[in-house]
Amino acid sequence: MTVKTILVRKGNAVVTIDPTATVTAAAKLLGEHGIGAVVVTSADGHTIGIISERDIVKALAARGGAGLDAPVSEIMTRKVVTCTQQDTIGELMKQMTEGHFRHVPVIEQDRLVGIVSIGDVVKSRLEQMEQESDALRDYIRTA
Secondary structure (H helix, E strand, O other): HHHHHHHHHHOOOOOOOOOEHHHHHHHHHHHHHOOOOOEEOOOOOOEEEEEEHHHHHHHHHHHHHHHHHHHHHHHHHHOOOOOOOOEEEEHHHHHHHHOOOOOOEEEEEOOEEEEEEEHHHHHHHHHHHHHHHHHHHHHHOOO
16 A cells, blocks of 8 residues: 555645644644644745644743744754655655654655545545455455
8 A cells, every 4th residue: 555545545635834823823733723834945946844733832941932933944843754655654654763764755756745644544544454354354254
């Protein structure tokens, strides 16, 4: 199963934000959309960072309330791990687990085409395991 399978099911919508927007604006986007991360993009649409709930909490812990007025570019994660639609769910799950991150932008030909969360990955993997289990049961019944 590939990342493309997840995107076909959940869609390609990605919430993005400008690097000059405030952390408050990013927090509002997270709340409005019920998501855990927003992709930071340049004016030409390239992914330059990601800001997650964790990044905001860290900024608040370090700066107090003043952290909310900071531009996203000051607290975003700049070293963004990305994937392609052809990556397997297993590979992605391993990367996310080892890297301790929960959101991965999907990039094709240098363009943002989706985002996958650890929840999406786990859900897909559970569905795959259920299908394999059903196939084995069917095989045993007919053997």
